[in-house]
Amino acid sequence: MTLLPALPIVVPLAGAVLCMLLRKNIAAQKAIALATSFLILLVSLVIMAQTKDGTIAVMHVGGWRAPLGITLAIDMLSSVMLLLVGLLAVGVSVYTLFDLDAPRTRFGFYPLMLILLMGVNGAFVTGDLFNLYVWFEVLLIASFILLALGGEKPQLEGSIKYVALNLLSSALVLAGIGVLYGMAGTLNMAELAHVVQQGERGGLVTMVAVMFMMAFGIKCGMFPLYFWLPASYPTPPAAVTALFSGLLTKVGVYSLIRVFTLVFSTDPEFLHALILWGAGLTMVSGVLAAAAQYEIRKILAVHIVSQIGYIVMGLGLFTQLALTGTIVYLIHVIIVKTNLFLVAGAIKRIKGTYELRALGGLYKEKPGLSILFIISAMSLAGVPPLSGFFAKLTLIIAGLRMESWAIVATALGVSLLTLYSMTKIWAYAFWKPAPEPLPDLDPMPRAKWLAFLSPMIAFTVITIALGVCAGPVFDYADAAAGQLMDPEIYIGAVLGGAD
Amino acid sequence: MTSIIFRTATRYMFPPMLVFSAYVLLRGHHYPGGGFVGGLFAGSAFSLYALAFSVAEARHILRMDPRDVTAAGLAVALLSGLPPLFSRHAFLTGTWWALPLPSGATLDIGTPLIFDIGVYFVVFGVLLTFVFSLGEE
Amino acid sequence: MEVVLAIVIGALYGGGLYLMMRRNLIQLIIGLGLLSHGANLLIFTAGGLRGDVAPILAEGATKFAVTPADPLPQALILTAIVISFAVTAFALVLFLRTYQTVGTDDVDEMKETDT
Structure with a gap:
């Protein structure tokens, strides 16, 4: 079918247009956003x-055939990312049915969310470097507005x-794109890879590679950027x-993986070693910064940084096993992190605060929510048999095989500190008695409460499933990593394949 | 910004600017021009009007919310990608139809033109959304 | 020509980064603008400054008589300009709102999110 690879872009765009046309009708917008999210999920399943x-x-x-026109190319890494976008879209849309204030909805939360999803999907399917830049800008503009929407003082300062x-x-x-074009005369990633592999301009390639590393490093939140x-x-x-933490930094990571396995894979002694250093420092600085925080949302946000370190670590090691670990880790962290943010949102919804010192006694009051939190938190810290354990284990085995002792030691140490941060939230918010009893701000009937929790329940089930049925996930990730390690497959498919 | 010279000049310049924006839009397929530039022209006509009179009056003569214009433009651009699918071509492939005119000549209408019209309205709508929200402070 | 453009690009980057490091919001925005102009000019220069004719074949011809200009960098720059136009417009609105809400345009005063 000729339209399929474009559907991940077209579907959210169509949804966004419909939402914009029905600007006044909030109920219709919610229905459209939900339907579009399910459709994105469906499309991603078909593609997979x-x-x-x-x-x-x-x-x-x-x-317009490659390398003249813009090519969309979906390999196994792209298609698993699309699937995650679909899952996340559905989860967040369901969540917003229950917990999103009216002014934000009126001001266009749903069209913006769908445009954000379009940008993210576009970045995952494109095979053209300039097109990647364009999708980045699309999702950035949507995220700028989503971030500033509401206009509270901290929001604006953060924006x-x-x-x-x-x-x-x-x-x-x-700028990197400009230099690359001047050097290679093309921006199609497959042809770029081909040109770079011929390799006469080694020094220039390394310089551009570092420019891209900096740029994508800023976008994915790598140390020191x-x-x-x-x-x-x-x-x-x-x-x-939740949407941002699941998607935005991950697009940065995806771009790093794509560019540094496909185009800049000729000089791993320098480039990938640099990435590995960045990965280690990212892990450490993220987890240390989180240890000093006493607000649930801030702890989780700062932890994103340290998780990025793990994902990038696999790219830095640059073996098939390490990339397998990276892909499994990506799947794991997107699901778990989003879930944790949603749980934090639920806490805020019923208690009105994220402050750990003010919270307490949630385990007694809301045992269901507590179980959802503790499973995800333990998975993030890497406790067996949840998804995070296998992902970290793979990365560490890959590190041991490469004899990179320092990064292995860092990863293990950071894992312990992650456990510390998660138990801190657990002990403060759920376990200890509340300093002053906080009233339930929004007592919901049982059915509504369950519906509110349904996305979190679904994500938690996925987390457990990723751990229990790790076999098929690993087979898939291994095959995807195999594709990444052999750029010839991608190049052949884009430049040589039939329409 | 309420000098009488500026207001009178705006009154006279407003219609030609809109006509010129349509001209630039249609010219765009083979010569410099196109939806983006045309949309900017039309948008600046309304921005000028908002400067000379007021944002409220500019909104009044536009009659629609600029955000609706943006949405309509996006819809048009999106739909322009669909016709080639019916002739089993890739999404967004340029497809042309020849319309016979009463005079005997034919008029070529193609999906790139429809796409450009969509772009025209998107640019127009986005520009005015920003200008109006800045001007209403 | 390349040398002149290289100097101009360097000046744009230098000026842009300098302005971005100032504490004033408006200077930040102008700096971002200069930076994107610098990047556009870099694409233009790196794409090769050759050919004075447009890359459109004459009717019936199959080859260019003289090397034409490369159209792709121009298309890229056009796209980048459009994007930076939208982003700058948004940033202006955002900065104005921030100025109204926070009450200052000094970036150093914006410490709410620093802890």
Whole structure:
């Protein structure tokens, strides 16, 4: 079918247009957003069914063949990312049915969310470097507005830092694109890879690679470029933060993986070693910063940084096993982190605060919510048999095989500190008695409460399933990593394949 | 910003600017021009009007909310990608139809033109959304 | 020509980064603008400054008589300009709102989110 690879972009765009046309009708917007999210999930499942045997779905937009036109190419990594976007979209849409204030909905939360999803999906399916930049800008503009929507003082201050640093990184991407085009005469990633592999311009390639590393490093929150993240992520409502933490930094990570496995894979002694250093420092600085926080949302936000470190670690090690670990970790962390933010949102919903010192006794009051939290938190820390354990184990085995003792030691130590942060939230918010009893701000009937919790229940079930049925997940990730390690497959599919 | 010269000049310049924006839009397929520039022209006509009179009056003569215009433009641009699918071509492939005119000549209408019209309205709507929200402070 | 453009690009980048590091919001925005102009000009220069004719074949011809200009960098720059236009417009609105809510345009005063 000729339209399939474009559907992840077209579906959310169509949903956004419908939502914008029905600007006044909030109920219709909610229905459209929910339907669109399910449709995105469905499309991603169909795409996954087509690509899971290792074929790369390629589409030449407008009939302009590669390398002249813009190519969409979906390999196994892209299609698993699309699936995660679908899951997240459904989860967050359901959550917002219950917990999103009216002014935000009126001001266009749903169209913006769908445009954000379009940008994210576009970045995952595109095979063209400049097109990647364009999708980045699409999702950035949507995220700028989502972040600032509501206009509270901390939100606006956070937005300024977010906007300034992300635009700086976009300018860097653009400059890198310019130099690459001057060098190779193309921006199609497959052909770029081909040209770089011929390899006469080693020094220039390394320089551009570092530019891209900086630019995507800012976007994904790598050390020492992550300062915008703790300033901005904890400021908007939980639904928005959940969406951001699951998707935005992960697009940065995806771009790093794509570019540094496909195009800049010729000089791993320097480039990937640099990434590995960045990964280690990212883990440590993120987890240490989180240890000092006493607000649930801030702890979780700062932890995003440290999780990025783990994901990037696999790329830095640059073996098939390490990339397998990276992919499993990506799947794991997107699900778990989003879930944790949603749980935090639920706590705020019933208690009105994120402050650990003010909270307490939630375990007695809401045992269901507590179980949802503790499973995700333990999974994040890497307690067996949950998803995080296997992901971390793979990365550590990969590190041991490469004899990179320092990164292995760092990963293990950071894991312990993550456990510390998670038990801190557990002990303060759920376990200890409340310093002053906080009333339940929004007592819901049981059925509504269950419906409110349903996305979190679903995500928790997925987390457990990822751990219990780790086998198929690993087979898939291993095959995807195999595709990444052999750029010839991608190049052949894009440049040589039939329409 | 309420000088009488500026207001009178705006009154006279407003219609030609809109006509010119349509001209630039239609010219765009083979020559410099197109939806983006055309949309900017039309948007600046309304911005000028908002400067000379007031944002409220500019909104009044626009009759629609600029955000609706943006949405309509996006819808048009999106729909322009669909026709090639019916002839089993890739999404967004340029497709042309020849309309016979009464005079005997034919008029070529293509999906790129429809796409450009969508872009025109998107740019117009987005520009005015920003200008109006800045001007209403 | 390349040398002149290289100097201009350097000046744009230098000026842009300098302004971004100032404490004033308006200077931050102008700095971002200069930076994106610098990047656009870099694409233009790196894409090769050759050819004075438009890359449109004459009717019936199959080859260019003289090397034409490369259209792709121009298309890229056009796209980038459009994007930076939208982003700058949004940033202006955001900065104005921030100025009204926070009551200052000094970036150093915005410490609410720093702890």
